[in-house]
Amino acid sequence: MxxxxxxxxxxxxxxxxxxxxxxxxxxxxxxxxxxxxxxxxxxxxxxxxxxxxxQEKMDSIRFSAQETADKIKAAPITIEVRVGEGDKLYGSVTTANIADALTEAGIEIDRRKIVLDDPIRSLGVYSIQVRLHPDVQAEIALTVKRHGLDEVEEEPVVEAPVETAEPVEESGQAEETAE
CATH class of the missing domain: 3.40.5.10 (Ribosomal protein L9, N-terminal domain)
Known part of the structure:
Protein backbone atom coordinates (compact mmCIF):
# COMPACT_ATOMS: atom_id res chain seq x y z
CA MET A 1 0.00 0.00 0.00
CA GLN A 55 5.35 21.96 7.43
CA GLU A 56 4.62 24.92 9.73
CA LYS A 57 2.90 22.59 12.19
CA MET A 58 5.87 20.18 12.16
CA ASP A 59 8.29 23.09 12.61
CA SER A 60 6.37 24.37 15.64
CA ILE A 61 6.39 20.87 17.17
CA ARG A 62 10.14 20.59 16.52
CA PHE A 63 10.70 24.07 18.05
CA SER A 64 8.78 23.21 21.22
CA ALA A 65 10.72 19.93 21.49
CA GLN A 66 13.97 21.87 21.21
CA GLU A 67 12.86 24.25 23.98
CA THR A 68 12.05 21.27 26.21
CA ALA A 69 15.46 19.75 25.41
CA ASP A 70 17.15 22.99 26.50
CA LYS A 71 15.20 22.93 29.80
CA ILE A 72 16.23 19.32 30.40
CA LYS A 73 19.92 20.06 29.83
CA ALA A 74 19.76 22.98 32.28
CA ALA A 75 18.06 20.99 35.06
CA PRO A 76 20.01 18.14 36.66
CA ILE A 77 17.66 15.63 38.29
CA THR A 78 18.23 13.85 41.61
CA ILE A 79 16.25 10.83 42.75
CA GLU A 80 16.56 9.62 46.33
CA VAL A 81 16.05 5.89 46.87
CA ARG A 82 16.16 3.48 49.77
CA VAL A 83 19.12 1.12 49.79
CA GLY A 84 20.10 -2.02 51.63
CA GLU A 85 23.44 -3.64 52.34
CA GLY A 86 26.16 -2.98 49.81
CA ASP A 87 24.24 0.06 48.49
CA LYS A 88 21.80 -2.12 46.56
CA LEU A 89 18.51 -0.44 45.77
CA TYR A 90 15.20 -1.72 47.05
CA GLY A 91 13.51 -2.01 43.67
CA SER A 92 14.87 0.10 40.81
CA VAL A 93 14.64 3.50 39.14
CA THR A 94 12.44 3.30 36.04
CA THR A 95 11.27 5.68 33.33
CA ALA A 96 8.18 6.46 35.41
CA ASN A 97 10.36 7.58 38.34
CA ILE A 98 12.44 9.76 36.03
CA ALA A 99 9.31 11.28 34.44
CA ASP A 100 7.93 12.06 37.93
CA ALA A 101 11.21 13.73 38.94
CA LEU A 102 11.14 15.82 35.75
CA THR A 103 7.53 16.83 36.49
CA GLU A 104 8.59 17.98 39.96
CA ALA A 105 11.29 20.09 38.26
CA GLY A 106 8.61 21.68 36.07
CA ILE A 107 9.28 19.74 32.86
CA GLU A 108 6.39 17.66 31.50
CA ILE A 109 7.58 14.61 29.54
CA ASP A 110 5.84 11.39 28.65
CA ARG A 111 7.73 8.47 30.20
CA ARG A 112 7.70 6.62 26.85
CA LYS A 113 10.07 9.23 25.43
CA ILE A 114 12.74 8.38 28.01
CA VAL A 115 15.18 5.81 26.62
CA LEU A 116 16.30 3.40 29.33
CA ASP A 117 17.54 -0.04 28.28
CA ASP A 118 17.41 -1.54 31.77
CA PRO A 119 16.10 -0.11 35.05
CA ILE A 120 18.75 1.53 37.22
CA ARG A 121 19.63 -0.70 40.19
CA SER A 122 22.58 1.08 41.83
CA LEU A 123 23.58 4.47 43.17
CA GLY A 124 25.51 6.86 40.94
CA VAL A 125 25.35 9.47 38.20
CA TYR A 126 23.75 8.53 34.89
CA SER A 127 23.26 10.15 31.49
CA ILE A 128 19.78 9.26 30.20
CA GLN A 129 18.60 9.88 26.62
CA VAL A 130 15.20 11.43 25.90
CA ARG A 131 13.70 11.32 22.38
CA LEU A 132 11.44 14.34 22.22
CA HIS A 133 11.10 14.36 18.44
CA PRO A 134 12.69 12.35 15.62
CA ASP A 135 15.14 15.25 15.13
CA VAL A 136 15.53 16.34 18.77
CA GLN A 137 17.15 14.34 21.54
CA ALA A 138 18.26 15.49 24.98
CA GLU A 139 20.34 14.07 27.82
CA ILE A 140 19.25 14.08 31.43
CA ALA A 141 21.96 14.34 34.08
CA LEU A 142 20.45 11.93 36.62
CA THR A 143 21.88 11.38 40.09
CA VAL A 144 20.61 8.42 42.10
CA LYS A 145 21.48 8.86 45.77
CA ARG A 146 20.64 7.32 49.12
CA HIS A 147 17.40 8.47 50.74
CA GLY A 148 17.65 9.91 54.24
CA LEU A 149 21.33 9.19 54.76
CA ASP A 150 21.42 10.95 58.17
CA GLU A 151 18.33 9.15 59.47
CA VAL A 152 19.67 5.71 58.54
CA GLU A 153 22.97 6.30 60.36
CA GLU A 154 21.30 7.58 63.54
CA GLU A 155 18.88 4.70 64.07
CA PRO A 156 21.39 1.82 64.38
CA VAL A 157 23.70 3.90 66.61
CA VAL A 158 20.84 4.75 69.01
CA GLU A 159 19.37 1.24 69.16
CA ALA A 160 22.56 -0.81 69.43
CA PRO A 161 24.04 0.72 72.64
CA VAL A 162 20.67 0.57 74.42
CA GLU A 163 20.35 -3.17 73.78
CA THR A 164 23.94 -3.99 74.76
CA ALA A 165 24.07 -1.57 77.71
CA GLU A 166 21.23 -3.17 79.67
CA PRO A 167 22.62 -6.73 79.86
CA VAL A 168 26.10 -5.46 80.74
CA GLU A 169 24.79 -3.32 83.59
CA GLU A 170 22.68 -6.18 84.97
CA SER A 171 25.56 -8.65 84.86
CA GLY A 172 27.88 -6.02 86.40
CA GLN A 173 25.43 -5.45 89.27
CA ALA A 174 25.05 -9.17 89.81
CA GLU A 175 28.82 -9.60 90.15
CA GLU A 176 29.12 -6.73 92.62
CA THR A 177 26.32 -8.14 94.74
CA ALA A 178 27.87 -11.60 94.75
CA GLU A 179 31.20 -10.30 96.12
Whole structure:
Protein backbone atom coordinates (compact mmCIF):
# COMPACT_ATOMS: atom_id res chain seq x y z
CA MET A 1 0.00 0.00 0.00
CA UNK A 2 1.49 3.37 -1.05
CA UNK A 3 0.91 6.36 1.20
CA UNK A 4 1.93 10.01 1.33
CA UNK A 5 3.19 10.90 4.81
CA UNK A 6 1.57 13.94 6.41
CA UNK A 7 4.02 13.97 9.33
CA UNK A 8 7.54 12.83 10.21
CA UNK A 9 7.27 9.25 11.44
CA UNK A 10 10.22 7.58 13.11
CA UNK A 11 11.53 4.51 11.28
CA UNK A 12 9.24 5.21 8.31
CA UNK A 13 9.85 8.57 6.65
CA UNK A 14 9.55 12.33 6.55
CA UNK A 15 6.70 14.70 5.70
CA UNK A 16 5.75 14.44 2.01
CA UNK A 17 7.51 11.17 1.23
CA UNK A 18 5.66 8.41 -0.56
CA UNK A 19 6.21 5.14 1.29
CA UNK A 20 5.06 1.57 0.92
CA UNK A 21 3.63 -0.06 4.03
CA UNK A 22 1.63 -3.16 4.83
CA UNK A 23 -2.09 -2.62 4.19
CA UNK A 24 -3.14 -3.19 7.81
CA UNK A 25 -0.65 -0.65 9.19
CA UNK A 26 -1.76 1.97 6.70
CA UNK A 27 -5.49 1.30 6.88
CA UNK A 28 -5.74 0.79 10.66
CA UNK A 29 -3.20 3.25 12.02
CA UNK A 30 -1.59 5.76 9.66
CA UNK A 31 -4.68 6.93 7.74
CA UNK A 32 -7.12 7.12 10.72
CA UNK A 33 -4.54 9.03 12.81
CA UNK A 34 -4.10 11.56 10.00
CA UNK A 35 -0.45 10.67 9.61
CA UNK A 36 -0.77 9.60 5.97
CA UNK A 37 -3.08 9.59 2.96
CA UNK A 38 -3.39 7.24 0.00
CA UNK A 39 -0.91 8.02 -2.77
CA UNK A 40 -3.27 8.84 -5.63
CA UNK A 41 -2.86 11.68 -8.14
CA UNK A 42 -5.77 13.58 -6.61
CA UNK A 43 -4.35 13.21 -3.10
CA UNK A 44 -0.92 14.36 -4.31
CA UNK A 45 -2.44 17.62 -5.57
CA UNK A 46 -4.36 18.09 -2.30
CA UNK A 47 -1.19 17.34 -0.33
CA UNK A 48 0.83 19.96 -2.24
CA UNK A 49 -1.76 22.56 -1.22
CA UNK A 50 -1.61 21.44 2.44
CA UNK A 51 2.17 21.05 2.49
CA UNK A 52 2.95 24.55 3.83
CA UNK A 53 0.45 24.25 6.69
CA UNK A 54 1.72 20.81 7.64
CA GLN A 55 5.35 21.96 7.43
CA GLU A 56 4.62 24.92 9.73
CA LYS A 57 2.90 22.59 12.19
CA MET A 58 5.87 20.18 12.16
CA ASP A 59 8.29 23.09 12.61
CA SER A 60 6.37 24.37 15.64
CA ILE A 61 6.39 20.87 17.17
CA ARG A 62 10.14 20.59 16.52
CA PHE A 63 10.70 24.07 18.05
CA SER A 64 8.78 23.21 21.22
CA ALA A 65 10.72 19.93 21.49
CA GLN A 66 13.97 21.87 21.21
CA GLU A 67 12.86 24.25 23.98
CA THR A 68 12.05 21.27 26.21
CA ALA A 69 15.46 19.75 25.41
CA ASP A 70 17.15 22.99 26.50
CA LYS A 71 15.20 22.93 29.80
CA ILE A 72 16.23 19.32 30.40
CA LYS A 73 19.92 20.06 29.83
CA ALA A 74 19.76 22.98 32.28
CA ALA A 75 18.06 20.99 35.06
CA PRO A 76 20.01 18.14 36.66
CA ILE A 77 17.66 15.63 38.29
CA THR A 78 18.23 13.85 41.61
CA ILE A 79 16.25 10.83 42.75
CA GLU A 80 16.56 9.62 46.33
CA VAL A 81 16.05 5.89 46.87
CA ARG A 82 16.16 3.48 49.77
CA VAL A 83 19.12 1.12 49.79
CA GLY A 84 20.10 -2.02 51.63
CA GLU A 85 23.44 -3.64 52.34
CA GLY A 86 26.16 -2.98 49.81
CA ASP A 87 24.24 0.06 48.49
CA LYS A 88 21.80 -2.12 46.56
CA LEU A 89 18.51 -0.44 45.77
CA TYR A 90 15.20 -1.72 47.05
CA GLY A 91 13.51 -2.01 43.67
CA SER A 92 14.87 0.10 40.81
CA VAL A 93 14.64 3.50 39.14
CA THR A 94 12.44 3.30 36.04
CA THR A 95 11.27 5.68 33.33
CA ALA A 96 8.18 6.46 35.41
CA ASN A 97 10.36 7.58 38.34
CA ILE A 98 12.44 9.76 36.03
CA ALA A 99 9.31 11.28 34.44
CA ASP A 100 7.93 12.06 37.93
CA ALA A 101 11.21 13.73 38.94
CA LEU A 102 11.14 15.82 35.75
CA THR A 103 7.53 16.83 36.49
CA GLU A 104 8.59 17.98 39.96
CA ALA A 105 11.29 20.09 38.26
CA GLY A 106 8.61 21.68 36.07
CA ILE A 107 9.28 19.74 32.86
CA GLU A 108 6.39 17.66 31.50
CA ILE A 109 7.58 14.61 29.54
CA ASP A 110 5.84 11.39 28.65
CA ARG A 111 7.73 8.47 30.20
CA ARG A 112 7.70 6.62 26.85
CA LYS A 113 10.07 9.23 25.43
CA ILE A 114 12.74 8.38 28.01
CA VAL A 115 15.18 5.81 26.62
CA LEU A 116 16.30 3.40 29.33
CA ASP A 117 17.54 -0.04 28.28
CA ASP A 118 17.41 -1.54 31.77
CA PRO A 119 16.10 -0.11 35.05
CA ILE A 120 18.75 1.53 37.22
CA ARG A 121 19.63 -0.70 40.19
CA SER A 122 22.58 1.08 41.83
CA LEU A 123 23.58 4.47 43.17
CA GLY A 124 25.51 6.86 40.94
CA VAL A 125 25.35 9.47 38.20
CA TYR A 126 23.75 8.53 34.89
CA SER A 127 23.26 10.15 31.49
CA ILE A 128 19.78 9.26 30.20
CA GLN A 129 18.60 9.88 26.62
CA VAL A 130 15.20 11.43 25.90
CA ARG A 131 13.70 11.32 22.38
CA LEU A 132 11.44 14.34 22.22
CA HIS A 133 11.10 14.36 18.44
CA PRO A 134 12.69 12.35 15.62
CA ASP A 135 15.14 15.25 15.13
CA VAL A 136 15.53 16.34 18.77
CA GLN A 137 17.15 14.34 21.54
CA ALA A 138 18.26 15.49 24.98
CA GLU A 139 20.34 14.07 27.82
CA ILE A 140 19.25 14.08 31.43
CA ALA A 141 21.96 14.34 34.08
CA LEU A 142 20.45 11.93 36.62
CA THR A 143 21.88 11.38 40.09
CA VAL A 144 20.61 8.42 42.10
CA LYS A 145 21.48 8.86 45.77
CA ARG A 146 20.64 7.32 49.12
CA HIS A 147 17.40 8.47 50.74
CA GLY A 148 17.65 9.91 54.24
CA LEU A 149 21.33 9.19 54.76
CA ASP A 150 21.42 10.95 58.17
CA GLU A 151 18.33 9.15 59.47
CA VAL A 152 19.67 5.71 58.54
CA GLU A 153 22.97 6.30 60.36
CA GLU A 154 21.30 7.58 63.54
CA GLU A 155 18.88 4.70 64.07
CA PRO A 156 21.39 1.82 64.38
CA VAL A 157 23.70 3.90 66.61
CA VAL A 158 20.84 4.75 69.01
CA GLU A 159 19.37 1.24 69.16
CA ALA A 160 22.56 -0.81 69.43
CA PRO A 161 24.04 0.72 72.64
CA VAL A 162 20.67 0.57 74.42
CA GLU A 163 20.35 -3.17 73.78
CA THR A 164 23.94 -3.99 74.76
CA ALA A 165 24.07 -1.57 77.71
CA GLU A 166 21.23 -3.17 79.67
CA PRO A 167 22.62 -6.73 79.86
CA VAL A 168 26.10 -5.46 80.74
CA GLU A 169 24.79 -3.32 83.59
CA GLU A 170 22.68 -6.18 84.97
CA SER A 171 25.56 -8.65 84.86
CA GLY A 172 27.88 -6.02 86.40
CA GLN A 173 25.43 -5.45 89.27
CA ALA A 174 25.05 -9.17 89.81
CA GLU A 175 28.82 -9.60 90.15
CA GLU A 176 29.12 -6.73 92.62
CA THR A 177 26.32 -8.14 94.74
CA ALA A 178 27.87 -11.60 94.75
CA GLU A 179 31.20 -10.30 96.12
Missing amino acids: KLILRADIENLGRLGEIVTVKPGYGRNYLVPQGLAMLATEGNQKVFEQERRKL
